[in-house]
Amino acid sequence: MFLSFVYYVSMWLNFKADLDRQPLNFTNMINYLEAYKQYYFLRMKQREGNEDYCNTYAAEKMLFDIINSCTTLEEFKDKIGSANEQVAMALVIDEQNIRLRHYEEIKETVKAACCRRILDKVKPCKHVSELITMVNEEQNLLNIEITTDTIYPFADMLFLENLEIWEQSEIPAAYKEKYAAYANEERTSIESAYAAIEKEMNNWQPGWKFSFEKIDKEKHRRLLPYSNEVIATQKQLTQKILHK
Amino acid sequence: MPVDKMIVDAMLGTFRNMLQECRDKNLSGGDLDIMASTLARMEHLGIEMDDTGAYSGMLVQEGLFMKFSDHYSKVLSAAAQQSGSGNSGVYDEAADKQLLQNTLQAYRDAVQRIKENKSQVKEKMGNHAADADVLFKDKIIIDAIEQLIVLGESGVSYPLFLSQLIEKGLDKALEGSVTTGESLQYLLDAAKATSANPYLIKKEEEKLVLQKKHAAESSINVADSLQFQLGCEKIEWTHEPDIIKWNKIKQGWEKTLFWLDEWITAYCSFAPFIEPWAATKEPKEAVKESQDCVPGKLRTWEKINNRYFGLSAKELFLHPSFAWDVEHHWMYWSQEYAEFLVNEVLPACIPFQQPAANLIAVAEKMHTDNRKINPNIHQPSLRYATFFNSYFGEGEFAKRYGETKKVISNAAAWASVNF
Missing domain, CATH: 1.10.287 (Helix Hairpins)
Incomplete structure (x- = not known):
């Protein structure tokens, strides 16, 4: 040496x-x-x-x-x-490994999965052009996955908070009917918000449906500053409103 | 109806130029045909579809941007190989010169493209074209590329040119120049001028420190782009939950203050004649509804926040977000009015109860004496104007957005928080 x-x-x-x-x-x-x-x-x-x-x-x-x-x-x-090709492939492997370690550390599962897919597909590439195409395709797919990996509108508790205010507030009987109507409007708003996100996401990924399981994934869960009990209750309530 | 032409032009303009550039150079072949058919598909979708969101989704779903760029690279690479193989196949002085020339031409084209892009941006910015010189640090990248061109034109051989790129770090300078300390300093100054919350400032500070750290590790003072990119992602990732929680708690005390003001003001004699009630069809009924229903709504809101954060309505005001907003002049209400609302009105704001006459009297007096509003509420705008002018020129903020007007209020400035 x-x-x-x-x-x-x-x-x-x-x-x-x-x-x-x-x-x-x-x-x-x-x-x-x-x-x-x-x-x-x-x-x-x-x-x-x-x-x-x-x-x-x-x-x-x-x-x-x-x-x-x-x-x-x-x-x-x-x-x-093919020595030059092997350098290009090695560089892709090293850079994807660096990214993979980073995304695993911060539990960015979608981005980490893209790194793994690229790493799996590097070796079979015979030419640099094939390698570039493969990486570009995976990144294109990743862009779609990042866009569709969303828990909006659940993350915005405003709808459910408003609903609770209209339904639960102690108010004189004279206003009960009016507040019940507001509550119904809020339910409709919730249904519309979920329908709108499904429509938008279907532009990117046909067949996309809102996933309540996703809420508990570390990536999304860490951004909801509430206890597990609060999340579970809000989830249940939303599912009931959406008849899911 | 097709997607808006302006949007399609903005999305496809670069691709049209790329195809035209290849045709102008008389390039041909299967890859160029695929570029043309891919662009035709993108144009066709723009005519066939009517929703911009669906259109951009479809372009990505079908991988059209990616496919076009992929074949564009192949066209250019084939052209470069062709022009480099115009000799006997032996690597000699002529072949070496040709390879170097091809490389230098690619760099010259890149400089040209950067300049053209900036000119297009400036055109779109109209009267504020000079801002582009502040915001787009193209000089740094152009200087780096021009250094390469000067080196290539100095008479060196191709392999020596390539070696010197590595030795002088010019290859890294090209990669790293997109994120400069200068642009990070701009973002940090903007975050400080805004002072929306401490985390947004901390994030920008940490990114600048990271950039300096990585740049110091490099022989040419340029941060490694991959390391820097991932480091920035980590900084964003670290602070995002704190920012969300901060904003949510802030929403808690903001809404509480809003309702306390609505409730006590609804009892003032002039309530039906001022907004929001004056703007309703039946102001008197609207006033009555505020008087009757706000306490119930407020207490439900208190329950919600208690469930979220274990904080009572009063405890929400002890969160650092409240003191931050006071310190940075974001607080709409004056100190005396906010203290009145929190210390005296809040305990009285109970469903089916009315405020005591003395509370109503204080609220009326503060209103008529014009002491409810923070006299320094214009300070954030002044602070931002100072930052803006420091980058875009003295008086520019006022020219574009108007003079910052001082609010008319007889209240004293906030001194400290007494809850």
């Missing part, structure tokens, strides 16, 4: 010395092979020692080892095979 490091450094210093001696123009003969070796060496060194990018480093090292073993660029062209 130490020897290889010494080798890289000495190679780098020699290369730098060459550059320093030569004005940067095409009137001097350029050793393209050495210049490309230097380039791939730098790419590899960028990732060295970074655990987050261990796959990328390994792929870059493989690529550097290939060019470093060549005596001509033509030889490199023959030997390179």
Whole structure:
């Protein structure tokens, strides 16, 4: 390990010395092979020692080892095979792993699931273009999933609060009928709000239905500043209004 | 009826330009055909559908944006490969120059596109076009790209050019320049000027600290874009529940104050002649309803908040959100009136009961003496104007939104909260 490091450094210093001696123009003969070796060496060194990018480093090292073993660029062209593709795939793997750890930590299950899908599909990709298409498709799907992963209007307790105020407030008998009518309007508003969200979400995901189970998912639950009892009661009441 | 043309144009404009750009360069092939048919599908849906929400949903569902961009990349990549392989297949000086030129041309096109986009934004902003120079930090990204172009034009070979991108960190500068310390400072200053709640300020402070930390770790003072993006998501994630709870408790005391004011004012002799009652069909009946029903509604509201947060109506006012709003001049009511409502009217506001005559007398006097409203209620607007002018020019806030008028109130300014 130490020897290889010494080798890289000495190679780098020699290369730098060459550059320093030569004005940067095409009137001097350029050793393209050495210049490309230097380039791939730098790419590899960028990732060295970074655990987050261990796959990328390994792929870059493989690529550097290939060019470093060549005596001509033509030889490199023959030997390179899919090494460049493997670097791209390794980079996608490393970045998706970084994202996955982050989303698992904050329990963003939808985004974490997208990372897992991408990670599962990277290896079967044969070309970079296939890889790009796959990542784009998954991100497109993720956008739809993020949009449809909603518990609105449940998250807004205003409807149920108003209903409770119209129905439960102690008021003189003369106003009872009027307040009962307000309560009915509120029920209609609740039904309309849930129907509207279903209509809107069906634009993104045909067949989408409001899910009461979703409310208890950590991602949504942590944003409702109420006790479990309050949530359970409000859930039950909403289901009753919606006849669900 | 088709989707509004303006909306379709805004959504598809970039894609039309991209297709035209390829045609102008005489590019062709299967990928270009797919680009054209994908755009045609997007245009067709715009004519066939009538709801904007459904239209954008369908574009995403069918993956049309993604499909178009995917094939656009393939068209460009094929064109680049073609122009780079116009030699014998041997990598020589000519091939090297060609590769470098292709790369530099792509950067030049990118600069052009950024400038064009900004010009379009400026056109849309009309009289406020100069704002775009404050809000869009395109100079930073253009400078970074132009550095690359200068380097590429200096006579270096392609591999040396690529090596220097890495050595000088110019590749990272391109990635990271979208989020600059300057734009984060703008957001922090805006949050402080607004001072809606402490978490919104804290969030922006933390993002700026994060950006500085990551930038300091980099040799070229640019934060790693992925690390920074995820770090910002975590900051948002951390504070979101606190913001929601803060706002909900604030809603609790705001509504309580609103009803206390409605109830006690409804007993004042002038009630039928002032809003909200004067605006109703039967002001006297409306006044009577406020007198009769507000206490019941208030106590139900108290029950709701007690169930949510274990706080009585009075305890809601001890939450830091109340002191925050007082300190930052968001409180609509004056201190003496708010104290009167909370300390004296609230205990009396009970279903089927009426306030004592002395309470009504105090409320009437405060109203006629014009002492109910916070004399500093205009301060948030002044505070925001100071921030706005510091970015967009002295006097700009007043020019656009009018002068901030000081409220006419004979009440003393808030000193402290005494509940």
